[in-house]
Amino acid sequence: MEYRVKSTALLDIKSNIIIGLYEKGELSPAAQKIDEISQGYLSQLIQSGEIQGKLGQVLVLRHLPHYSAERVFIVGAGKKGEINEKQFKQLIQDTIKAVKATKAKEVISYLSDIQIKDRDLYWNIRFSVEAIESSFYQFEQFKSKKNEQDIALTEVIFSADENSAQQAVAHAKAIALGVRYAKDIANCPPNVCNPVYLAEQAKALTTRSPLIKTTVLGEKDLAELKMNAYLAVSQGSVNEAQLSLIDYRNHPNPDAKPIVLVGKGLTFDAGGISLKPAEAMDEMKYDMGGAAAVYGVMNAIAELKLPLNVIGVLAGCENLPDGNAYRPGDILTTMKGLTVEVLNTDAEGRLVLCDTLTYVERFDPEVVIDVATLTGACVVALGAHNSGLISTDDELAKVLEQAAAQSTDKAWRLPLGEEYQEQLKSNFADLANIGGRWGGAITAGAFLSNFTDKYRWAHLDIAGTAWLQGANKGATGRPVPLLVQFLINQAKNA
Numbered sequence: 005m006e007y008r009v010k011s012t013a014l015l016d017i018k019s020n021i022i023i024g025l026y027e028k029g030e031l032s033p034a035a036q037k038i039d040e041i042s043q044g045y046l047s048q049l050i051q052s053g054e055i056q057g058k059l060g061q062v063l064v065l066r067h068l069p070h071y072s073a074e075r076v077f078i079v080g081a082g083k084k085g086e087i088n089e090k091q092f093k094q095l096i097q098d099t100i101k102a103v104k105a106t107k108a109k110e111v112i113s114y115l116s117d118i119q120i121k122d123r124d125l126y127w128n129i130r131f132s133v134e135a136i137e138s139s140f141y142q143f144e145q146f147k148s149k150k151n152e153q154d155i156a157l158t159e160v161i162f163s164a165d166e167n168s169a170q171q172a173v174a175h176a177k178a179i180a181l182g183v184r185y186a187k188d189i190a191n192c193p194p195n196v197c198n199p200v201y202l203a204e205q206a207k208a209l210t211t212r213s214p215l216i217k218t219t220v221l222g223e224k225d226l227a228e229l230k231m232n233a234y235l236a237v238s239q240g241s242v243n244e245a246q247l248s249l250i251d252y253r254n255h256p257n258p259d260a261k262p263i264v265l266v267g268k269g270l271t272f273d274a275g276g277i278s279l280k281p282a283e284a285m286d287e288m289k290y291d292m293g294g295a296a297a298v299y300g301v302m303n304a305i306a307e308l309k310l311p312l313n314v315i316g317v318l319a320g321c322e323n324l325p326d327g328n329a330y331r332p333g334d335i336l337t338t339m340k341g342l343t344v345e346v347l348n349t350d351a352e353g354r355l356v357l358c359d360t361l362t363y364v365e366r367f368d369p370e371v372v373i374d375v376a377t378l379t380g381a382c383v384v385a386l387g388a389h390n391s392g393l394i395s396t397d398d399e400l401a402k403v404l405e406q407a408a409a410q411s412t413d414k415a416w417r418l419p420l421g422e423e424y425q426e427q428l429k430s431n432f433a434d435l436a437n438i439g440g441r442w443g444g445a446i447t448a449g450a451f452l453s454n455f456t457d458k459y460r461w462a463h464l465d466i467a468g469t470a471w472l473q474g475a476n477k478g479a480t481g482r483p484v485p486l487l488v489q490f491l492i493n494q495a496k497n498a
Contacts, residue, residue: 186300240329381444
């Protein structure tokens, strides 16, 4: 799909146009002009009750009197000034569905004059592009009979003339690209997407952007580094663990400290000896959602060429039960030197991450953000709506919350205090790998915090937001929008 920004005179439009109508028959600025051109035709439809402006209502009109456009799509925008971001995105998807049905090849959108509560033109156009791209997504690589989308639409033009509109399109396209890559790799079945496959995707990034260099560490490398906790998780699988380092360099100062993003990449998590219930275990292919998100973010920033140094780390691993699998009761010595008593082998993500978080100290990072489908407890606490945010740095937490609000990729900060460390005490080691039933999302974050004292750090638990269940089962691509927005903001501040 092509997106353009162009200031277009209404009288010059010959193809298809999208305009908004508020409730109680209140016309948007573009609709007012078309009503004048058509000598009150829209007003007549309003008076007859044929169009009411109810949110999401779409009416397609052909060959309006005295007007040259082939089709006019009139979109209900609800009460003026009260539409929120979620409603606006749904409105856009409903509109595009109607456009698809007509086989229109090009549409010119005047929905940029629809007011989204507390948002400006930039966000209107950015949310439009993101919503359109989401509506076109399909994952059918493994279907022998594909559901071909019979779509004629190839171009959407936004009627606007501000530089911010051009920037909105560029940002939205890059974010949508990152989301698509994240979805594709997360939706991939675990017999294909194993740690080696994940590493191959990371290496392929070097062919897409000259700003990226990728290095992959195998189990021999990890053993030499004494990343014993990471390797313990992997030892029940025949698929070798792979740690992929995607190094993006584009800061004006080549020595500028990098921002490091660490993604948990459990390409399948059966729970190990502490075996998960069989129901919905197929969804454990999504336990690499953190790595998928980091991979998507690296694609997006390469597209945007942000003036930053960013290192994306994909911690690829697989957790399976086997005669060689690690056991409850094992004590592991981490790369940092702290010992961990394994009380539950299904609390494996934190063991992979703790060594990875120690490893990235060598980059002298500006900040480190780890992204992980870490705990079911986070899903219980926040559902599928908000990612859990934990940080030892208040300022970093604030800027991540800001990025979440801006991008509508929601996150909620959870507390972190000394009392949660008490739950991780072990009689036999420095730490236990679980802290009991209560506050499980927080004690998982507290565990990780023991390995982050050398830098500013935040943790995003995306166990509830990385994928959807039920009829709409599939990866969401979250939190790619949040993280890309954070990086856009960092680039502006730099």
